Amino acid sequence: MAGGGDELKLLGMWASPFVMRAKLALGFKGLRYEDVEEDIFGGKCELLLSSNPVHTKVPVVLHNGRPVCESHIIVQYIDEAFPGTGPSFLPTDPYERAIARLWGAYVDDKLLASFLQSARGKTEEEKAEGLKQTLVAVENMEAAFRELSKGKPFFGGDTVRYLDVTLGALVAWVHAAEKLYGFRLFDAARSPLLNAWAERFGALDTAKAVLADVDRLVDYAKQRQAAAAASSDN
Numbered sequence: 001m002a003g004g005g006d007e008l009k010l011l012g013m014w015a016s017p018f019v020m021r022a023k024l025a026l027g028f029k030g031l032r033y034e035d036v037e038e039d040i041f042g043g044k045c046e047l048l049l050s051s052n053p054v055h056t057k058v059p060v061v062l063h064n065g066r067p068v069c070e071s072h073i074i075v076q077y078i079d080e081a082f083p084g085t086g087p088s089f090l091p092t093d094p095y096e097r098a099i100a101r102l103w104g105a106y107v108d109d110k111l112l113a114s115f116l117q118s119a120r121g122k123t124e125e126e127k128a129e130g131l132k133q134t135l136v137a138v139e140n141m142e143a144a145f146r147e148l149s150k151g152k153p154f155f156g157g158d159t160v161r162y163l164d165v166t167l168g169a170l171v172a173w174v175h176a177a178e179k180l181y182g183f184r185l186f187d188a189a190r191s192p193l194l195n196a197w198a199e200r201f202g203a204l205d206t207a208k209a210v211l212a213d214v215d216r217l218v219d220y221a222k223q224r225q226a227a228a229a230a231s232s233d234n
Contacts (some may be wrong), residue, residue, distance in 0.1 A: 006082075008033035009062040011048050013040050014212055015220050017112075018071040021169035024058040025075040027206040028160055029086035031080070033061075053125070072104055075165055089162040100155075103144050104166040111137040112170065119181055134185070142191040151192075153200055168201045168211075176217035 010026065010033050012019035026033055038058050040049055051060045051067035061068045061077070069079045079089040090097045114137055117130030148155050148163065155163035174185045186194040201207055 007062075007064050009036060009185060011036050011038055011051065011060040011062070012058045013038050015217060016058060017169045017173050019059040020172065020210055021165060022061060022074045022078075023167055023210045024165045024206065025078045025089065025198070026061075028089075028165065029078055029082055031078070031082060031085065037110040048153075049106075066087065072101075072166065074107075075162065079139070079162070087159050087161065089156075089165060091161075099148070100162045103141075103148075103155075103163055106137070106140070106144075107163075107166050107170070111141060111167075115177070115185060118183070119177065122156070131193075132181075135190070138185065138191050138194065142194050145193045147196075154197065160206075165199060168207060171198050171202050171207070172211040172214055172217060174198065175214045176221065179214070179218050182223055198203050 008026070008031060010019070010022060012022065012035065014037060023035075036047070040044060040058065044056060048058065049056055051062060052058075052069045055069065059069075059071055059074060061074050063077075063081060068074050069217075075089060078125060090100055112133070114130050114133035118127050118134050119130070121127035121130050145155060149157065152158050155167070156161050160168075178184045185200050188195050202211065
């Protein structure tokens with residue numbers, strides 16, 4: 001129960017950064033919820049299929065039985081549905097709110113997409129292009145942090161806000177990817193502000209409670225890679 005008679009249920013999968021994003025939002029807001037773990041590879045449950053019939057994927061938050069889908073939308077919904085609880089994620093100023101949403105979309109559409117291409121590209125050329133675009137995205141995010149934080153610890157200033165939650169959901173996978181591929185997405189030389197931010201964010205109590213264990217993520221990724229390789233050989 002979230003308190004005040006509200007019931008919250010999260011349909012998720014522990015390794016998904018998008019599910020971690022929803023959990024971070026719920027955690028920073030101090031909201032209690034029922035965590036329902038989905039076996040997304042072994043057959044999706046009827047509740048997930050009926051709650052998100054368009055995409056049939058996690059995360060889904062059920063608020064008093066009504067489903068909210070897509071991690072960015074979930075974070076914004078939680079912020080609006082519980083305005084008097086915990087920190088406010090999005091700025092009150094419409095322009096600043098638009099800028100936060102713009103960079104939030106950039107995290108997934110550019111940074112994450114190019115990083116995944118650098119790791120999973122079918123050819124060496126695809127991987128090289130992905131790495132090139134990843135470095136550009138990191139450079140842009142570094143500049144965004146410099147501008148938006150105004151010298152404070154987080155994108156939101158002194159407190160965690162929308163972009164911190166959005167990018168923070170990737171922190172565990174950033175560390176896991178370093179062990180898997182030998183590449184650190186944020187480092188002290190190339191992106192010192194983001195590197196320091198990632199360490200600072202990961203040390204927060206809510207982040208430590210939510211973000212998946214890095215070694216467990218590494219093992220999970222290796223298992224998925226092995227399964228994919230076996231499937232392609234058949």
